[in-house]
Amino acid sequence: MYINLNDLGDIGGKKTVSMEIEIADLNFRDQEVEVKDNIELEIEIFHTRDSFIIEGEMEVNLVLSCSRCLKNYQTSSVIELSEEILKKDMEDLEKLFIDEIIVDNIILSLPIKTLCSEECNGLCPQCGQNLNEGECDCEIENIDPRLQKLKEFYDD
Ligand SMILES: [Zn+2]
């Protein structure tokens, strides 16, 4: 989506942009990130001598997959935007391609470890049961490998 810069005026000029933008789903670190609904963008664009400065925020609804239990969950967040686009990097000074800026900022906002909840219990490593939905019958022995050696020694 392009934002028209024609009506921004001379250096020192600014304008407010309030719009909804549709962004395709992203793929990040092998994870499919679904962008739900349109993104609501509220920004101001300032015209400076060498650049255009964007300040504002956007509301984003994403569907992520939990790194512990692998279930999808939805998050809603407001992401602050603060960017400076140098004129020398622009092909056309009359319009600004905003999609890349939006996608970059969404990716920056993603958590390193996606969790459906802080208390997510994850999956049983043995049978794969989602432990948020109920216990399984597996008995998981959590024995320190050094103690395991001792145990074998005494068992013999
Ligand atoms: Zn989870």
Ligand SMILES: [Zn+2]
């Ligand atoms: Zn199990």
